[in-house]
Amino acid sequence: SQQGEEDPQALSIQEGENATMNCSYKTSINNLQWYRQNSGRGLVHLILIRSNEREKHSGRLRVTLDTSKKSSSLLITASRAADTASYFCATDEVSNYQLIWGAGTKLIIKP
C-alpha cells in the first residue's frame, strides 16, 4: 500500500531557484522522513520530523508538517546542480510500525 504520495512527480528548475515538493499521506503518523536518491545509488536520509513538530531545518533544507492536512513539504533553497535527484517521503503509521514510501519527486536542476 502507498501511504505517501509526492507531488509533483517531476520538477525542473534553474540553478539558484528554490524547489518545493510535497508529500501527502492517509493515516495518523508518528514521524515523517525525507530521503534523497541519486541515480543508481541508495537512498540518503535528509530529515526526520516528528508528528508534534511543525517545521525543521537542515542547511538549505526546510521541512514542514501539517498533521491536520496530512501533508508535508520539502523546500530546497538556492538549488545547485548536485541537488538533481529523486526525493522520497516515508511515513510510519501509528497503528502499523512499518515505513510506507511515496513514489518520489524527480528533481532536475538546470545549469
Added chain:
Amino acid sequence: NAGVTQTPKFQVLKTGQSMTLQCAQDMNHEYMSWYRQDPGMGLRLIHYSVGAGITDQGEVPNGYNVSRSTTEDFPLRLLSAAPSQTSVYFCASSYGSWDSPLHFGNGTRLTVT
C-alpha cells in the same frame, strides 16, 4: 567506514534459479530490512529484522526468505526466481526501527529472464 554493503551490484537469473543477495553493515545496528524498488513506485518492504535471530515479513514477502544469524549480516534469498522479481533491491539498517533514519546500501539490480 563502509556503512551498508550489498553484493552483487548486478545479477541476471533465469526463471527458476535461486540466489542470495548479501547485505552487511558495520554500524552495529539492530534493525535491518530489505526493500524492492520498481519504476514509478515507492519502496516496498520485503522482510525486516529487529535483531539477531528475529525476522518478520513486510508488505511483499512471497518468494523471498531471510535469516539473521549475526547483527552484521542479513542475506535475502530468492527461492525460485520469477520475472516479476526483476527489480532493484535495497538493504537498509538503522539504530532503532521506525523512528530512526535508515542507512541504505547502493542496491542490487536483478533481472530475471
